[in-house]
Amino acid sequence: MNLEVKLAGVTFKNPVTTASGTFGSGAEYEEFVDLSALGAVTTKGVANVPWEGNPTPRIAETYGGMLNAVGLQNPGIELFCERDIPHLKEKNASIIVNVCGRTVEDYVEVVERLSDEPVDLLEINVSCPNVKAGGIAFGQNPDALYEITKAIKAKAKQPIVMKLSPNVTDITEMAKAAEAGGSDALSLINTITGMKIDIHRRKFILANQTGGMSGPAIKPVAVRMIYQVHKACSLPIIGMGGVMTGEDAIELMMAGATMVAVGTANFHNPRATVEVLDGIKAYMERYHIEDINEIIGCM
Amino acid sequence: MNLEVKLAGVTFKNPVTTASGTFGSGAEYEEFVDLSALGAVTTKGVANVPWEGNPTPRIAETYGGMLNAVGLQNPGIELFCERDIPHLKEKNASIIVNVCGRTVEDYVEVVERLSDEPVDLLEINVSCPNVKAGGIAFGQNPDALYEITKAIKAKAKQPIVMKLSPNVTDITEMAKAAEAGGSDALSLINTITGMKIDIHRRKFILANQTGGMSGPAIKPVAVRMIYQVHKACSLPIIGMGGVMTGEDAIELMMAGATMVAVGTANFHNPRATVEVLDGIKAYMERYHIEDINEIIGCM
Amino acid sequence: MVKERAVIVSQKCIGTDIYDMVLSFPRGAKEAKPGQFIAMYCEDGTKLLPRPISICGIDAEKGTLRVVYRIAGEGTRLFSEMKEGDSLEVLGPLGNGFTMKEEKAIIVGGGIGIPPMLELDKQLSCEKTVVLGYRDELFLKDEFESYADVVVATEDGSCGTKGTVIDAIKEAGVDGKVIYACGPMPMLKALAEYAEAHDMEAQISLEERMACGIGACLGCICKTKKKDHHTNVNNQRICKDGPVFDAKEVVFS
Amino acid sequence: MVKERAVIVSQKCIGTDIYDMVLSFPRGAKEAKPGQFIAMYCEDGTKLLPRPISICGIDAEKGTLRVVYRIAGEGTRLFSEMKEGDSLEVLGPLGNGFTMKEEKAIIVGGGIGIPPMLELDKQLSCEKTVVLGYRDELFLKDEFESYADVVVATEDGSCGTKGTVIDAIKEAGVDGKVIYACGPMPMLKALAEYAEAHDMEAQISLEERMACGIGACLGCICKTKKKDHHTNVNNQRICKDGPVFDAKEVVFS
Numbered sequence A, B: 001m002n003l004e005v006k007l008a009g010v011t012f013k014n015p016v017t018t019a020s021g022t023f024g025s026g027a028e029y030e031e032f033v034d035l036s037a038l039g040a041v042t043t044k045g046v047a048n049v050p051w052e053g054n055p056t057p058r059i060a061e062t063y064g065g066m067l068n069a070v071g072l073q074n075p076g077i078e079l080f081c082e083r084d085i086p087h088l089k090e091k092n093a094s095i096i097v098n099v100c101g102r103t104v105e106d107y108v109e110v111v112e113r114l115s116d117e118p119v120d121l122l123e124i125n126v127s128c129p130n131v132k133a134g135g136i137a138f139g140q141n142p143d144a145l146y147e148i149t150k151a152i153k154a155k156a157k158q159p160i161v162m163k164l165s166p167n168v169t170d171i172t173e174m175a176k177a178a179e180a181g182g183s184d185a186l187s188l189i190n191t192i193t194g195m196k197i198d199i200h201r202r203k204f205i206l207a208n209q210t211g212g213m214s215g216p217a218i219k220p221v222a223v224r225m226i227y228q229v230h231k232a233c234s235l236p237i238i239g240m241g242g243v244m245t246g247e248d249a250i251e252l253m254m255a256g257a258t259m260v261a262v263g264t265a266n267f268h269n270p271r272a273t274v275e276v277l278d279g280i281k282a283y284m285e286r287y288h289i290e291d292i293n294e295i296i297g298c299m
Numbered sequence C, D: 001m002v003k004e005r006a007v008i009v010s011q012k013c014i015g016t017d018i019y020d021m022v023l024s025f026p027r028g029a030k031e032a033k034p035g036q037f038i039a040m041y042c043e044d045g046t047k048l049l050p051r052p053i054s055i056c057g058i059d060a061e062k063g064t065l066r067v068v069y070r071i072a073g074e075g076t077r078l079f080s081e082m083k084e085g086d087s088l089e090v091l092g093p094l095g096n097g098f099t100m101k102e103e104k105a106i107i108v109g110g111g112i113g114i115p116p117m118l119e120l121d122k123q124l125s126c127e128k129t130v131v132l133g134y135r136d137e138l139f140l141k142d143e144f145e146s147y148a149d150v151v152v153a154t155e156d157g158s159c160g161t162k163g164t165v166i167d168a169i170k171e172a173g174v175d176g177k178v179i180y181a182c183g184p185m186p187m188l189k190a191l192a193e194y195a196e197a198h199d200m201e202a203q204i205s206l207e208e209r210m211a212c213g214i215g216a217c218l219g220c221i222c223k224t225k226k227k228d229h230h231t232n233v234n235n236q237r238i239c240k241d242g243p244v245f246d247a248k249e250v251v252f253s
């Protein structure tokens, strides 16, 4: 049974990775998961300098999902390179580094710092507000997305994967902008903006008022967008959004994802990543599928 | 305890209505619900002529929600006026008629036909694809939305309520376009586009491939958009999206909704509308709220 | 039509993934007719829509309804794990049911379409023959035999005619004036053609994915030849106008 | 730290909306320390996040952990409806727990922050006084009394000092070198100031909404004076670096 997949020229031993921000840099999950057994570990978004993130509460539970407004707290690229990359390498994990920033320059700085690091892919989170454009996210404007993709691609030593925001009218327009800017692959979807009110205290649950919705509740949106993007452009896709089981992963792959990331499911079950992988294998056995690549984008 | 609310100049005995398309024209639910006990009955979208709708399957269940691709099957405005309006009047229900169309002219024709009918509000579903603009929905383009609002407002005898699509980058831009076009109120949210694949048969569950996601899974998006629109423009709002309980209704009202529609919940429990109303009353009693209007948009 | 919490009186496994459940549902049992169905709700809040399941047996006196269902997904799997004394929300009886005629009847069930035919077999007092089509494993056959002669077809030939219910009808020379049937679409289509060719009436029970179950959402339509009163187009609602239709009225795709 | 299905050994209601549950969780019980917590998962799939609940009692030999919790919403309500023999997923033990010192201790619990102090009271072998703050209704007080002297404050004055735990400490002249505390934020802040003023150490246990419970999601931070090793900013993770912090390190908002 072949589980190996190739994405943007990089070979991964299987299609299961972690969704950025839900798995730290892997260390916290080591008691539950052999990191080297995953296709890759995708790390929490990292910026050029440390970010404090948002005030608390940062987490709200919703029906079949959750909201987070962590606000991309991160230790900055220096500490990340000194500590997290060597640790992941020591554990024999393939590494996808998720990058965030407030300006194009922030992103480029991180990407350049990573040039000589043993990193397999750079996943670029463009759901961050573009401080120079009044706070609308890079990923919500095709021109801004094209520009930032181009700027990052020009400096990146590793293949880049633009991670799209689902909070847009037409996801294919964004995919095409990233493709035109030179992205090597796409990740989708990031979280959907939501809000929860504590009606007993008449307060927002999240200090930030709004947060990003994730979890199985959003899976139908992920499947739809992955399918649309897969039909509209030729870049390979890392799919995420609500994957809880191997069957969910298969669904995203059939829609067009080459790899699948497990996010919120980790909070429900720290062994979710390996169980998703086991579920994929069980599905392949049941239907006598020799090579996982057969099902990618088969719809 | 006052439950009466006023929206676009019309007084409703309480804030609970039905979400269009989930309650037919009321008749099917009469064994469970006294229609006159609701704030209003919002009817299934009706066009100028009968529509066949989409092929089946039209329904897919999702985690905490569902997808539908009914495709706005409806009997056309003539039969609707002859049969459904008199029936609702006989039952002493307040009536909100949801209107759909493929061109601006279709909508206007329906609205004109309703001029002399005993209808309280016209809710205009602009999630329908605009056939003259390549199929993108009226509600996904601010200019198209402005134009259709203006055209309808010019002919409508009753107040109009533009029902916004959540499948947009910036809901406030759409709200402002509808406001500028002369809308008297806004309804939000319509369904979020999603997809589900039957991985065992490698087929889309829905014949239409995509469908509209509704149910409690989408409530955080509804709350967020209602809040954003309430802050960004001055029109009153009919809120919907995932309301299952009185507490959900209170949450949407605190975010800014003057009335709340119950949709998918009816499928889970045919008495959902009255139970939501009872839940609102229980909340008011618990917190000694004399007038429901106190909580509208209190955040 | 009522919605109530129904208590499970008994449940047993009667075949591979096939379960036989008796529900205490007194108000529903009083109204129920053969060919109608109930909507069963999962206790699990991630699954909001009801599962439509045909009524296999009615005991108005005891106030019970019996259903026989196959595990087809998560919802039916959850039902199968429930025990005597557990309860669930049930809405029903739903749909029109069969129109029982006095003329000689052929009662046909295929696969998981077999259960709804049992109560009809029991209640139809005229001359009748039952034709049951299975893949391989038999279930409920004995019970049908207590009300009528039973002819069997199996795909693998392990019992009765090897082939379809049509093959069995031909082989056994079954005849009648009215066909009542439930089963997979290809079987129903073949029966519709057979009935047409032999100038018989055919009442067929259809399936579709449902949301409301009571005719409000227009989720569950089938294409029909005539415009129907409700929707003013060539669609009828399986949950409300059906699930039983005159085969002549249905447009097979 | 393990994740396992834990079986409910017993559950009883010990006050208005307050439940006392004993879980069989052998591997977790072996490791557990006072001040740590467990993450309890709802069986209901609409609620995916674990509920963090402090460990109130540890019996390593029997392999059980005891928790005492208040119904605060849907999840804890579901827990309260569970019966002996039911099981649920549990992750733990989590967090750092209290650092037990030899110096004279003041053990302070307020409201639903009282339960985690019980096992500490039991295990601390030095000189100690317990101070418990309730709104009105008392719970667990007797059990604390079997390990130490107990001073009580109630908001309504129905028992002990009318007022806060600080009022009770002053009124009873409780003194010590180390305060260990769990309770509402205003109480913890007041204790931090009291400790500072009296040159005492204060170990306080904090609360925050959590997603992962194990330090990965950065959902549950508190502002701290020092930059911490993990995040390189002035935040620490309550689930991993806490829930117990040296009050001097915490920035109260």
Ligand SMILES: Cc1cc2nc3c(=O)[nH]c(=O)nc-3n(C[C@H](O)[C@H](O)[C@H](O)COP(=O)(O)OP(=O)(O)OC[C@H]3O[C@@H](n4cnc5c(N)ncnc54)[C@H](O)[C@@H]3O)c2cc1C
Residues within 6 Å of the ligand: B060, B061, C037, C049, C050, C051, C052, C053, C054, C055, C067, C068, C069, C070, C071, C072, C073, C074, C075, C076, C077, C112, C115, C116, C206, C207, C208, C209, C210, C243
């Ligand atoms: C009128 C009618 C009568 C039926 N009678 C019986 C019966 O007596 N015994 C029996 O075993 N089955 C019967 N079925 C089929 C039964 O409804 C489905 O097998 C069941 O809904 C599957 O639910 P699930 O959660 O296990 O599957 P899932 O695939 O997990 O269900 C997901 C969703 O799809 C719907 N769905 C899936 N398959 C079907 C289907 N074939 N028909 C309609 N909805 C479906 C479910 O209701 C649910 O909303 C009947 C269907 C209809 C329409």
Ligand SMILES: Cc1cc2nc3c(=O)[nH]c(=O)nc-3n(C[C@H](O)[C@H](O)[C@H](O)COP(=O)(O)OP(=O)(O)OC[C@H]3O[C@@H](n4cnc5c(N)ncnc54)[C@H](O)[C@@H]3O)c2cc1C
Residues within 6 Å of the ligand: A060, A061, D037, D049, D050, D051, D052, D053, D054, D055, D067, D068, D069, D070, D071, D072, D073, D074, D075, D076, D077, D112, D115, D116, D206, D207, D208, D209, D210, D243
């Ligand atoms: C380290 C720690 C120890 C705790 N120990 C106890 C204890 O021993 N006994 C006890 O009764 N309570 C304790 N709590 C509080 C307890 O976690 C919440 O009351 C509980 O999570 C509420 O869940 P719910 O589903 O009933 O409420 P809901 O409001 O429906 O929960 C919705 C979401 O918010 C979270 N949440 C709500 N309130 C809190 C809160 N106060 N703290 C953290 N998360 C919250 C829930 O975990 C869930 O994710 C502790 C909290 C923490 C952080």
Ligand SMILES: Cc1cc2nc3c(=O)[nH]c(=O)nc-3n(C[C@H](O)[C@H](O)[C@H](O)COP(=O)(O)O)c2cc1C
Residues within 6 Å of the ligand: A019, A020, A021, A022, A044, A045, A046, A068, A070, A072, A098, A124, A125, A163, A189, A190, A191, A213, A214, A215, A216, A218, A240, A241, A242, A243, A261, A262, A263, A264, A265, D211, D217
């Ligand atoms: C707590 C949390 C933190 C996240 N942080 C990041 C991040 O730093 N960068 C990023 O690109 N996405 C981030 N995401 C989004 C996830 O990577 C993923 O796209 C999303 O959660 C959908 O997947 P899921 O439903 O499986 O969680 C975060 C999500 C959560 C829940």
Ligand SMILES: Cc1cc2nc3c(=O)[nH]c(=O)nc-3n(C[C@H](O)[C@H](O)[C@H](O)COP(=O)(O)O)c2cc1C
Residues within 6 Å of the ligand: B019, B020, B021, B022, B044, B045, B046, B068, B070, B072, B098, B124, B125, B163, B189, B190, B191, B213, B214, B215, B216, B218, B240, B241, B242, B243, B261, B262, B263, B264, B265, C211, C217, C219
């Ligand atoms: C089966 C179904 C049919 C619908 N038909 C319409 C319609 O005709 N017109 C319309 O404006 N919205 C329609 N909607 C959208 C609902 O009115 C509502 O906006 C949406 O479902 C969100 O609310 P809910 O989560 O409470 O269902 C339909 C929704 C469903 C589920």
Ligand code: FES
Residues within 6 Å of the ligand: C209, C210, C211, C212, C213, C214, C215, C216, C217, C218, C219, C220, C221, C237, C238, C239, C240
């Ligand atoms: S299921 Fe709603 S009309 Fe049939």
Ligand code: FES
Residues within 6 Å of the ligand: D209, D210, D211, D212, D213, D214, D215, D216, D217, D218, D219, D220, D221, D237, D238, D239, D240
């Ligand atoms: S809950 Fe995830 S870091 Fe604490």
